Amino acid sequence: MLDLHKVLNTLKGSVEWAQLRLVSEKTTWRVIRNEQFEGSDISFDNGLMVEVLVNGHFGYAGTSDLTADGVKRAFDKATLMARQASSFKVHDFSVLQRPIAQGRYASPVSRPMDSYSAKEISDLFIDATRAMKVSDKIINRIAMAMIVESEFSVVSTHGSDVHQKFSIVSTDFNATAMDAGEVQQRSQNGGLARCNQIGAEVFDRASILENAKIIGTEALELLSAENCPSETLDLLIAPDQMTLQVHESIGHPLEYDRILGDERNYAGWSFVKPEDFGKLQYGSKLMNVTFDPTVPDAMASYAFDDAGVKATKEYLIKDGVLLRGLGSLESQARLSLPGVANSRSSSWNRAPIDRMANINLEPGTSKLEDMIASVERGVFMHANKSWSIDDYRNKFQFGCEYAQLIENGKLTKTLKNPNYRGTTVKFWNSLKAVSANRETYGSPFCGKGEPNQVIRVGHTTPYCLFGGMEVFGA
Structure with a gap:
């Protein structure tokens, strides 16, 4: 883990203020279509934003090179951009726009994400797509989850020290019905995922399967509706x-x-x-x-x-x-x-x-x-x-x-x-x-x-x- 305080102390330059924001994020996708495993993807993102204040203007530079040289290059770039842009600034800013912040935050999690295996989540979603199949007129069924685990750490030259850890789960379930050229779709949330800061407790089997059946039933109902x-x-x-x-x-x-x-x-x-x-x-x-x-x-x-x-x-x-x-x-x-x-x-x-x-x-x-x-x-x-x-x-x-x-x-x-x-x-x-x-x-x-x-x-x-x-x- 990068020692932000140590890195910040090595940065030298004619700046009024500087801040480092380190972000680390893991995103996992699980998609099941019609009881078949359609996709799984895990991505990682890790990098640092350097922010400085020069001549009443903020400057920024991001880098994924977390070596001392990489951070120094980003610092120099942010300083140069702030200095050059300050000649055209629309407002004269100060450190008052960057108050000292110190504290910790973590999403409320009752059950850690690693308490469910990828197979267990996939098996549950296979059963959810099966539950949506209330009729042969239900031609397509999808169950999806996006799981995001991220950490934001911030330190500044005037004493800010913040660490925030987020656990986010977005789920969506939808069914498409068709009959005689009429096509209707019903979803869990109308394209807006049920998104919460939460842990693996979101994968409650009974409620997911009950909602999946309702989604399939209402998609079918729409075919004959006025x-x-x-x-x-x-x-x-x-x-x-x-x-x-x-x-x-x-x-x-x-x-x-x-x-x-x-x-x-x-x-x-x-x-x-x-x-x-x-x-x-x-x-x-x-x-x-x-x-x-x-x-x-x-x-x-x-x-x-x-x-x-x-x-x-x-x-x-x-x-x-x-x-x-x-x-x-x-x-x-x-x-x-x-x-x-x-x-x-x-x-x-x-x-x-x-x-x-x-x-x-x-x-x-x-x-x-x-x-x-x-x-x-x-x-x-x-x-x-x-x-x-x-x-x-x-x-x-x-x-x-x-x-x-x-x-x-x-x-x-x-x-x-x-x-x-x-x-x-x-x-x-x-x-x-x-x-x-x-x-x-x-x-x-x-x-x-x-x-x-x-x-x-x-x-x-x-x-x-x-x-x-x-x-x-x-």
């Missing part, structure tokens, strides 16, 4: 779809680098303006959204971000009013607005940028059965199938895998090809009920930045009822 009606009515959305709704229409538009225009070339801007904070009625009074990397088992939990800021729970939206955005200390300084601990990098070879972590819709007080009972005519949608949103994160359209018609307070018919569309502020202001119970989902594949960074995010969301929504069939 098409979703095209009209304006109440819309009840399950947590597996609310996850993507929160991600796209709250998380991304509140990122400060979008508001500043830093992201416009790659992923777009935001409809949110700096003067909206503290004033904009983003949603109804039932809407309360938090940034919270302290949730124990959520996908994107941590103790410190990559700038050394301690992770705390913060309200982004309270009683529907926009209060705070997702901005690192650099972005906060540029905008003169409060932010959160969300300076995050995907690995050792990327500089940290403004990223989501756990963006959660706080629970309400309603029971799901009461929410359904309150609807005269509406649609209950589950699991994302497709999505589109403009580059200002304003106009959107989502398609779901599975839906049920609500008539006179009761769930009646199953519906296929359900979709809905809207605009962000109008949509969230139509929120009229939020359930007391929530579920946690996430995505390991949120892309952003140039060069691109694919990072892990988490969302804990309740069931939500919206009034006057435009829904339509395929």
Whole structure:
């Protein structure tokens, strides 16, 4: 193991501050299709990011050469880049944007990953694909797991010393049904994996096989279902779809680098303006959204971000009013607005940028059965199938895998090809009920930045009822 303190003491140069961030990661994939072993892959990634502050500007250089000479070359490159770029800087930064951080973090794990062999996981997933085969009309079944074990270690010249160890498991199960040219798919989470910081306890045989059978049954059910009606009515959305709704229409538009225009070339801007904070009625009074990397088992939990800021729970939206955005200390300084601990990098070879972590819709007080009972005519949608949103994160359209018609307070018919569309502020202001119970989902594949960074995010969301929504069939 590289002694970061020893390496840091050998680096010499005219810098105001320097930091070393060592990242080591192992990723394991297991894929079973139709009771057959389709693939297994194990990859290792190990490297170091050197960050320096010179003339009020940050500079970065990554290296996989962890020898003393390799780290020194990266240090010299980061220093040179910072010095040259400082002539064109948009803001004069200081060490205030890199607070001293000291502490440890580890994902909550009840059962170590090595307590299951690769064969045991594969055998379980073979049985899961078998359980999805509820009919000959189920033509394809997939069970997948991605297991990530990573460690981040950080030291700096002004005393930071942080070690964070993550154990992350993402699972997905899906079945495809076909009959007379009609094709329908049902998955565990609509393309969003059930992602948690967790150990091997996630591979609970009974629950996996029970859910697999439900997935196969509902895929078959969709073949004979009616098409979703095209009209304006109440819309009840399950947590597996609310996850993507929160991600796209709250998380991304509140990122400060979008508001500043830093992201416009790659992923777009935001409809949110700096003067909206503290004033904009983003949603109804039932809407309360938090940034919270302290949730124990959520996908994107941590103790410190990559700038050394301690992770705390913060309200982004309270009683529907926009209060705070997702901005690192650099972005906060540029905008003169409060932010959160969300300076995050995907690995050792990327500089940290403004990223989501756990963006959660706080629970309400309603029971799901009461929410359904309150609807005269509406649609209950589950699991994302497709999505589109403009580059200002304003106009959107989502398609779901599975839906049920609500008539006179009761769930009646199953519906296929359900979709809905809207605009962000109008949509969230139509929120009229939020359930007391929530579920946690996430995505390991949120892309952003140039060069691109694919990072892990988490969302804990309740069931939500919206009034006057435009829904339509395929």
